[in-house]
Amino acid sequence: MKEIDPGRNTTPVLIKEWGRVVLPIRVIIESLGGEIYWYQDERKVSIVLDGNKINLWINNSVANVNGLNKFIDETNPNVKPIIINDRTMLPIRFVAENLGCIVDWLQNEKKVVINYSKKFIFDYKNEIYLSLKEEEKGEIKLKLKNPINQEVILNLSLYSINKPINWFSEFCIKDICFFEKGEISLKGYEEKEVEIYIYTKGKGFGEFIFCVNYEDHKECINIKVKGG
Secondary structure (H helix, E strand, O other), X not given: OOOXXXXXXXXXXXXXXXXXXXXXXXXXXXXXXXXXXXXXXOOEEEEEEOOEEEEEEOOOOEEEEOOEEEEOOOOOOOOOOEEEOOEEEXXXXXXXXXXXXXXXXXXXXXEEEEEOOOOOEOOOOOEEEEEEOOEEEEEEEEEEEOOOOOOEEEEEEEEEEEOOOOOEEEEEEOOEEEOOEEEEEEOOOOEEEEEEEEEEEOOEXXXXXXXXXXXXXXXXXXXXXXXX
């Protein structure tokens, strides 16, 4: 648990007229690994996280997100950054969602829940199970999605932990296939599909690991296959 505004006992404020929650956001942005800047002369807040940049101005209902101007709330032009008790208070939903977060409002608890994930495998699962015939090709389709607003190079790998000697595997991106290692480039928020194939011949049990690597971030799926 961290204080939203250390040492000042500041709490989120629900502005009933807007139906929106505002709060000082520095501790949240920094906890996610981002940076936040305040420009006094312009009364502007700049937020940077994983290639995304948001500029907001006090008492201005229009923000700039990655170079594009956007209304903070298209249905209510009154929603804007404000100052309460000498603290800059920002509309949390607009900021969080434009940084790639998922925001939930729990009405009964009056609580805001923010979820942020750097995962590149869409609908990520730790394990996948396949049951195949003695001679059959198993197919798994995975969607890769770039969650950040900049081009990334992902290193992909598929290898076996244990398998019958005449089983083999490969993964393909469109018409290009790889047996063990490959590389894929994704632009900001781009999606691509990866197809994983497991070929069985005879009875047995095999385990395969498919991994996505980006800098120091790694995601792996364990694929367990029963053949025959």
